[in-house]
Amino acid sequence: MKIGVFIPELLRHLFKKPATVDYPFEKLEVPRGFRGSPYLRPELCIVCRACERDCPAEAIEITAINEAEKRFRMIIHNDRCIHCAQCVDSCPTEAMLMDDRFEISDYSRLNLKMEWEYVRAVVKPKSEQKS
Amino acid sequence: MKFQIPIGPQHPALKEPIGLRITVEGEIIRDADLRLGYNHRGLEKLAEQKTWIQNIYLAERICGICSHSHTTCYVQGVEKLMELEPPKRGLYIRTLVAELERVHSHLLWLGVAGHEAGFDSFFMYTWRDREIVMDILETITGNRVHYGINTIGGVRRDLDEMQVKHILDSLEILRKRSEYYRNLGTTEPSFVARLAGVGYLSPEDAVALCAVGPTLRASGIARDVRKDDPYAVYEEVPFEVCTADTCDVLGRAVVRIKELFQSYNIIEYLLKNLPAGPIAVRAPRRAKPNEVVSRYEAPRGENIHYIKSNGTDKPERLKVRAPTLANYAATIKMLKNGFIADVPLIFAAIDPCICCAERAVSVVDARSGEEKIIPMNTLKQLSQKISYGKEKKRVAEWPL
Numbered sequence: 209m210k211i212g213v214f215i216p217e218l219l220r221h222l223f224k225k226p227a228t229v230d231y232p233f234e235k236l237e238v239p240r241g242f243r244g245s246p247y248l249r250p251e252l253c254i255v256c257r258a259c260e261r262d263c264p265a266e267a268i269e270i271t272a273i274n275e276a277e278k279r280f281r282m283i284i285h286n287d288r289c290i291h292c293a294q295c296v297d298s299c300p301t302e303a304m305l306m307d308d309r310f311e312i313s314d315y316s317r318l319n320l321k322m323e324w325e326y327v328r329a330v331v332k333p334k335s336e337q338k339s
Numbered sequence: 340m341k342f343q344i345p346i347g348p349q350h351p352a353l354k355e356p357i358g359l360r361i362t363v364e365g366e367i368i369r370d371a372d373l374r375l376g377y378n379h380r381g382l383e384k385l386a387e388q389k390t391w392i393q394n395i396y397l398a399e400r401i402c403g404i405c406s407h408s409h410t411t412c413y414v415q416g417v418e419k420l421m422e423l424e425p426p427k428r429g430l431y432i433r434t435l436v437a438e439l440e441r442v443h444s445h446l447l448w449l450g451v452a453g454h455e456a457g458f459d460s461f462f463m464y465t466w467r468d469r470e471i472v473m474d475i476l477e478t479i480t481g482n483r484v485h486y487g488i489n490t491i492g493g494v495r496r497d498l499d500e501m502q503v504k505h506i507l508d509s510l511e512i513l514r515k516r517s518e519y520y521r522n523l524g525t526t527e528p529s530f531v532a533r534l535a536g537v538g539y540l541s542p543e544d545a546v547a548l549c550a551v552g553p554t555l556r557a558s559g560i561a562r563d564v565r566k567d568d569p570y571a572v573y574e575e576v577p578f579e580v581c582t583a584d585t586c587d588v589l590g591r592a593v594v595r596i597k598e599l600f601q602s603y604n605i606i607e608y609l610l611k612n613l614p615a616g617p618i619a620v621r622a623p624r625r626a627k628p629n630e631v632v633s634r635y636e637a638p639r640g641e642n643i644h645y646i647k648s649n650g651t652d653k654p655e656r657l658k659v660r661a662p663t664l665a666n667y668a669a670t671i672k673m674l675k676n677g678f679i680a681d682v683p684l685i686f687a688a689i690d691p692c693i694c695c696a697e698r699a700v701s702v703v704d705a706r707s708g709e710e711k712i713i714p715m716n717t718l719k720q721l722s723q724k725i726s727y728g729k730e731k732k733r734v735a736e737w738p739l
Contacts, residue, residue, distance in 0.1 A: 210526070210528075213522075213527050239478040239481075241478075242477070242482075243487070261390075262392050263393075264394075265396075290400075293481065294487075297490070
């Protein structure tokens with residue numbers, strides 16, 4: 209046992225590059241498959257409501273605007289979203305996807321709401337659920 | 340002459356709210372009393388209103404550091420209820436994430452121990468190296484803290500060649516760094532002197548007070564759920580249960596450093612023997628009426644989930660016994676006959692996660708010190724009695 213075993217390591221680090229990045233000016237790249245915010249590709253949505261049913265934060269809301277014309281509105285409440293990507297896993301037609309944005313804070317929770325109005329798509333769902 | 344000192348619920352030495360009432364004689368602690376209930380979140384009740392799938396993410400949010408432990412424990416229980424057999428590759432990936440989580444949790448604890456012992460550069464260095472594990476976890480699961488990789492019947496994401504190579508490369512750096520910390524932790528005299536002999540817990544007491552995890556293993560008792568009651572793929576993976584016989588905070592640090600190396604070996608084994616095949620099986624939406632107890636060795640100790648199903652798509656009851664709760668009784672024993680200055684160190688040595696362990700609220704009468712548990716109906720009646728006959732408050736408006 210000797211005193212000051214840590215000092216050589218400390219001195220060596222004086223001449224090393226900093227471990228942090230200069231954040232607002234320089235940003236780290238997020239890895240592939242990063243779970244950002246969910247978004248909808250309305251041309252693929254068959255309104256099976258699997259995402260609405262499975263969302264643990266109840267952040268997805270699908271309402272019918274006109275049943276006869278098969279027009280629907282989907283609202284994603286990003287202020288409630290917990291970014292778990294369960295909606296992406298539950299979707300049988302890959303209509304839900306995650307983007308890679310991570311700077312999503314805002315001054316008002318209303319600005320975080322995302323909304324789509326669309327006609328129900330006619331796509332054959334995959335027989336096997338995406339695992 | 341005896342004094343009572345309250346530490347907490349809000350105190351600079353504590354990271355989370357917990358009430359400690361300490362009876363001291365001079366500098367020496369003669370008695371300690373723990374007060375829980377400052378961080379209760381009503382999580383178990385909420386679980387009864389959500390479906391099996393939604394509850395995975397709820398269980399994940401019980402704790403930030405051992406998030407994978409709680410989901411795995413929950414998911415294992417649900418798989419038993421639904422009589423599912425997850426595929427081998429899925430179990431391997433699940434175990435891999437579990438071990439990576441153990442590495443990140445132990446590195447975090449080492450930093451905290453350094454910080455509590457007044458060795459802040461050690462804290463900064465271990466936490467910088469912890470970033471390597473966090474980056475691995477982010478690349479393979481998509482998030483740094485809440486991995487969300489478990490699903491009922493397997494895992495949600497597969498590993499590819501690039502990721503396997505990335506993990507193996509990073510593992511080399513981690514091994515080298517941990518080797519350095521092991522030497523440092525046992526040769527830096529001021530650090531060793533601060534930890535040795537603090538918070539003594541004899542093996543008999545550790546067993547009698549049901550201590551779990553590194554706290555128990557530091558008292559020389561080799562108990563580990565991974566060995567005693569293997570789950571996932573631990574039956575096939577060669578590893579040792581690490582123990583120390585010093586029974587103090589130094590022993591707990593040594594156990595954790597030893598476990599780091601065991602975890603690196605396990606990760607390497609898992610990656611080199613990763614079987615091919617599917618990663619998940621499809622799960623039904625409902626479970627037959629039954630009940631199950633699931634055990635899991637979290638970085639802090641044994642984690643127990645009790646799940647009861649009633650034939651619907653929601654659980655009837657979910658009970659969580661977090662490892663910290665099991666260690667509280669031993670903490671009081673460790674605090675006795677110690678110094679006031681050692682309180683933060685002893686408390687940090689069990690790696691407390693207070694919000695994990697908060698499960699019930701009792702009401703204490705401030706004047707008489709009497710404790711009682713008040714049911715919800717009585718609380719409602721009380722509030723009605725107080726507000727009866729008074730003019731109604733203005734209807735609350737949404738601020739936006």
